Every structure is written in structure tokens, then in C-alpha cells.
Amino acid sequence: MGVRSRIAAGAALLIGVVTAGIFGMMTHKEALEEASSYITYVIVEEEEVADSPKIALTFDDGPHPYYTEQLLDGLKERGAKASFFVLGKQAQAYPDLIKRMQEEGHLVGNHTYSHMQLGKNNREAFKAELVKTSEVLSELTGEEVQYVRPPYGSWDKGFETELMMFPVLWTVDPMDWCSDDVAGIVRKVTKKSKENSIILMHDEYKSSVTAALQIVDILQEQGYEFVTVDEILFD
Ligand SMILES: [Zn+2]
Known part of the structure; x- marks a missing residue:
């Protein structure tokens, strides 16, 4: 009831x-x-x-050997889940971080191998990067990779049936990658966030990681539950 x-x-x-x-x-x-x-x-x-309102933090371009680890520590302390759209080449360089994400209940998604943007003339190369990255990730997590965050949001719906992968875009973008103003990033996100928001951030910057953990503190205080993005897309 x-x-x-x-x-x-x-x-x-x-x-x-x-x-x-x-x-x-x-x-x-x-x-x-x-x-x-x-x-x-x-x-x-x-x-x-009463169900708490859900919200999803997503991090692109990692994992970063130092900042991602700090972020994982902070998320664990706070009982918050996140989604990581990682680059295949970074995953290959820092496999333990991918395993840790998986073990701690975060979602691991695909962000291409080398941060390739899908354009008019590189569909096959782009597809090959997705496939290669999924292979790297599945090897580490033992799970199929279902979600992709296409760099710059460029996507071709045909991949959804060809690769059985689904794109995850975002609703809140604080442009954290071009600013090291932690307070500014926190303000932008907390002001724009609402139930089921998907927040786009990057775990390769100290300022982003610091801001992300402050965002978790503030929004948890307001009653939000941080979940992996699949819970918001399909619940
Ligand atoms: Zn990216």
C-alpha cells in the first residue's frame, strides 16, 4: 500500500x-x-x-588514478552511488579502479576508447571504439556493458540495436571541466537539480571531485538518494 x-x-x-x-x-x-x-x-x-526522491551523479572521462580514488572514498563514506562513463584507454591503465567501482555498486558505462566524437565519416571507427571499450570493461567487471555516454552527445540510434547499448545523456551540466570554482559548481548543480536529475561531471579534476562530494552532502540533507542512472531511466 x-x-x-x-x-x-x-x-x-x-x-x-x-x-x-x-x-x-x-x-x-x-x-x-x-x-x-x-x-x-x-x-x-x-x-x-515514503520513497526519497532519486538523483544521479554521472562522471565522464575517467578513471583518474588519484581523483577517482578520492571520489570513490567520499561516495562510500556517504552511502551514495554514481555512474562512471569511462574511457577504454583509462580503464586499461587503471583496471583496479574499474573493479572497485563495480564492487562498490556503481554503474560502469562506456565513453568510447579515446574520447572519439561521432561525426559524418567515422561511424565504423566510432563503433569499433565502443566495442573495444566494452570488451575491456566486461573483462574487468564480468558484466555486459549496456550504457554509453557518447562524447559531446553525438549518437546514432542504429547502435542501439546493433550493439544493444543505450545512450545516457544528462539534464544538469555545471560545465565543471572549464572551472575550478568549487562553490560555483556546487551552486549551479544544487540550484538546478530536482527529482530524477542526471548530473554531468568529470572525475579527473580535484575541483570537480570536491564539488561533487559537497553536492552529495547538500542534496542528501534535502532528502535525495543518490542512485545509479539506470534506476532513474527505467523505474
Ligand atoms: Zn567526455
């Missing part, structure tokens, strides 16, 4: 109890006592079953 139906059930009981009181089956005092116990019941239930 969802929160609304529980409240409705509580309200129906309340009306029943008050009506019983009016019709003399119990005194008004008894009726009110009964009613207040139902009200308490409804409120307690609501706190227990």
Missing part, C-alpha cells in the same frame, strides 16, 4: 470512528482518543514508506 492509500485508509478509519462517536457507540472523548491513535499511525507509516 502506498503512502496515499495508507493516508486514505487512515482517513476512512478516522471518519468511521468519529461517526461511531456521533451515533453514541462511544463517547466523544473515546472517539477522539481512537482518532488520534489513527493519526499517529498514519504519520509514522508515512515516514517509513
Whole structure:
């Protein structure tokens, strides 16, 4: 039973109890006592079953040997999940970080091998980079790679059936890669974020990682739950 139906059930009981009181089956005092116990019941239930609004942090271009590790430590401390769209060449260079992402419940996605942008004349080369990167990642995680963040958002829908891979774009872009102003990045993201937002950041900069952890603190305080992006796309 969802929160609304529980409240409705509580309200129906309340009306029943008050009506019983009016019709003399119990005194008004008894009726009110009964009613207040139902009200308490409804409120307690609501706190227990209400779903927190979900939000997804996504990080592109990593893993970075130092900053990604710091980020993973910070996310772990806060019980927050994230999604990492990594470059195949970075994954090959820092395989332990990919394994750690997987072990700690984050989503590992594909961001091509060398950060290639899909253009008019490189469809096959782009596809080959996706395939190669997925091979590198599957080898490390033991799982099929289903999600891709195409560099610069350039995508060809044909890949979805050819490769069974799905693009993940974003809804909040603080342009963290072109600024080291931590407070500014935090402000942009916390101002624009709402339920089911997909935040785009980069884990190869100290400022981005510092900002990301502050963003987690602020939005968790507001009741948000940080989940992997698949939970937002398909729930
Ligand atoms: Zn990128």
C-alpha cells in the first residue's frame, strides 16, 4: 500500500470512528482518543514508506588514478552511488579502479576508447571504439556493458540495436571541466537539480571531485538518494 492509500485508509478509519462517536457507540472523548491513535499511525507509516526522491551523479572521462580514488572514498563514506562513463584507454591503465567501482555498486558505462566524437565519416571507427571499450570493461567487471555516454552527445540510434547499448545523456551540466570554482559548481548543480536529475561531471579534476562530494552532502540533507542512472531511466 502506498503512502496515499495508507493516508486514505487512515482517513476512512478516522471518519468511521468519529461517526461511531456521533451515533453514541462511544463517547466523544473515546472517539477522539481512537482518532488520534489513527493519526499517529498514519504519520509514522508515512515516514517509513515514503520513497526519497532519486538523483544521479554521472562522471565522464575517467578513471583518474588519484581523483577517482578520492571520489570513490567520499561516495562510500556517504552511502551514495554514481555512474562512471569511462574511457577504454583509462580503464586499461587503471583496471583496479574499474573493479572497485563495480564492487562498490556503481554503474560502469562506456565513453568510447579515446574520447572519439561521432561525426559524418567515422561511424565504423566510432563503433569499433565502443566495442573495444566494452570488451575491456566486461573483462574487468564480468558484466555486459549496456550504457554509453557518447562524447559531446553525438549518437546514432542504429547502435542501439546493433550493439544493444543505450545512450545516457544528462539534464544538469555545471560545465565543471572549464572551472575550478568549487562553490560555483556546487551552486549551479544544487540550484538546478530536482527529482530524477542526471548530473554531468568529470572525475579527473580535484575541483570537480570536491564539488561533487559537497553536492552529495547538500542534496542528501534535502532528502535525495543518490542512485545509479539506470534506476532513474527505467523505474
Ligand atoms: Zn567526455
